[in-house]
Amino acid sequence: xxxxxxxxxxxxxxxxxxxxxxxxxxxxxxxxxxxxxxxxxxxxxxxxxxxxxxxxxxxxxxxxxxxxxxxxxxxxxxxxxxxxxxxxxxxxxxxxxxxxxxxxxxxxxxxxxxxxxxxxxxxxxxxxxxxxxxxxxxxxxxxxxxxxxxxxxxxxxxxxxxxxxxxxxxxxxxxxxxxxxxxxxxxxxxxxxxxxxxxxxxxxxxxxxxxxxxxxxxxxxxxxxxxxxxxxxxxxxxxxxxxxxxxxxxxxxxxxxxxxxxxxxxxxxxxxxxxxxxxxxxxxxxxxxxxx
Numbered sequence: 001x002x003x004x005x006x007x008x009x010x011x012x013x014x015x016x017x018x019x020x021x022x023x024x025x026x027x028x029x030x031x032x033x034x035x036x037x038x039x040x041x042x043x044x045x046x047x048x049x050x051x052x053x054x055x056x057x058x059x060x061x062x063x064x065x066x067x068x069x070x071x072x073x074x075x076x077x078x079x080x081x082x083x084x085x086x087x088x089x090x091x092x093x094x095x096x097x098x099x100x101x102x103x104x105x106x107x108x109x110x111x112x113x114x115x116x117x118x119x120x121x122x123x124x125x126x127x128x129x130x131x132x133x134x135x136x137x138x139x140x141x142x143x144x145x146x147x148x149x150x151x152x153x154x155x156x157x158x159x160x161x162x163x164x165x166x167x168x169x170x171x172x173x174x175x176x177x178x179x180x181x182x183x184x185x186x187x188x189x190x191x192x193x194x195x196x197x198x199x200x201x202x203x204x205x206x207x208x209x210x211x212x213x214x215x216x217x218x219x220x221x222x223x224x225x226x227x228x229x230x231x232x233x234x235x236x237x238x239x240x241x242x243x244x245x246x247x248x249x250x251x252x253x254x255x256x257x258x259x260x261x262x263x264x265x266x267x268x269x270x271x272x273x274x275x276x277x278x279x280x281x282x283x284x285x286x287x288x289x290x291x292x
Contacts, residue, residue: 166184
C-alpha cells in the first residue's frame with residue numbers, strides 16, 4: 001500500500017510541474033508582459049540636455065508676473081530680460097568682526113525676482129595687497145541652485161591709463177565652453193575703454209566710460225555701451241543709489257533686440273568687471289588699493 005501511495009504521489013508531482021511550466025510559458029509569451037528592470041535608468045543626454053544639469057522647475061517673478069519653467073541652461077533665465085540690477089550682499093558677521101571675505105552679489109530683474117547669486121573666490125593675500133586689481137573666479141548660481149556662469153578675472157593693473165597689464169575677464173559656461181571675454185583698451189585720452197568679444201574673437205560691443213585717472217571715478221558717472229563699430233549707443237551701465245536698499249547698485253541696460261543670451265552674459269560680466277575696477281572701492285571707507 002505504501003508503494004502504491006508513493007507512486008501516485010510521484011505521478012501527481014510530475015503532472016503539477018508540467019502544468020506549472022506550461023502556465024509560465026503562457027504568461028511570459030503574452031504580448032502585454034513586461035520584462036523586469038535589471039539595470040538602473042541612465043540620464044538622457046541629447047541636444048537640449050547635456051552634462052550633469054538637472055531640469056528642475058522653478059518660478060520666476062518678472063514685473064509682478066510669475067512664470068514657471070524648467071531651465072535647460074543657466075542662460076535661460078536671461079530670456080526676455082533687457083535690464084539687470086547687481087546688488088552686493090554684505091554679511092552682518094563680516095561687519096561686526098571687521099573681516100574681509102569674498103564678495104557676494106545678487107543679480108535681479110527690476111521690480112522682479114533674483115535670478116542669480118554670485119560668489120567670489122579669491123586669495124586672501126591678493127585681496128589684502130592687490131585690492132581692486134586682484135584676480136578671482138566668480139560663480140553664478142541660478143534659482144535651481146545650479147551653476148549658471150563662471151567669471152574669471154586675471155590679476156591686472158588697477159589703473160585704466162597704464163598699458164602695461166590691462167584688465168581682462170573671461171566668461172565661461174559650467175560645461176567648459178568659453179562664451180567670450182571683456183578686454184580693457186589702452187587710452188591716451190584718460191578714457192575708460194573696453195571691448196567685448198564673443199567666443200570666435202569677434203568684436204560685438206564697445207564700452208566707454210568717463211575720463212578718469214587710475215581707479216578714481218565719480219559715483220554718478222555712467223558707462224555707455226556701443227555697437228561693434230562705435231557708431232550707436234545701445235545700452236548703459238549705471239552706478240546708482242537705491243533708496244529702498246539704502247546702498248549703491250549697478251543697473252545694466254541692454255538693447256531689447258538681443259536674442260542671444262550669451263551676449264547678455266558677456267555684458268553682465270563686463271558690469272561685474274567695472275564693479276571691481278571702479279565701484280567697489282567707493283563703498284569702502286578705507287582708501288583704494290590698486291596693484292600699480
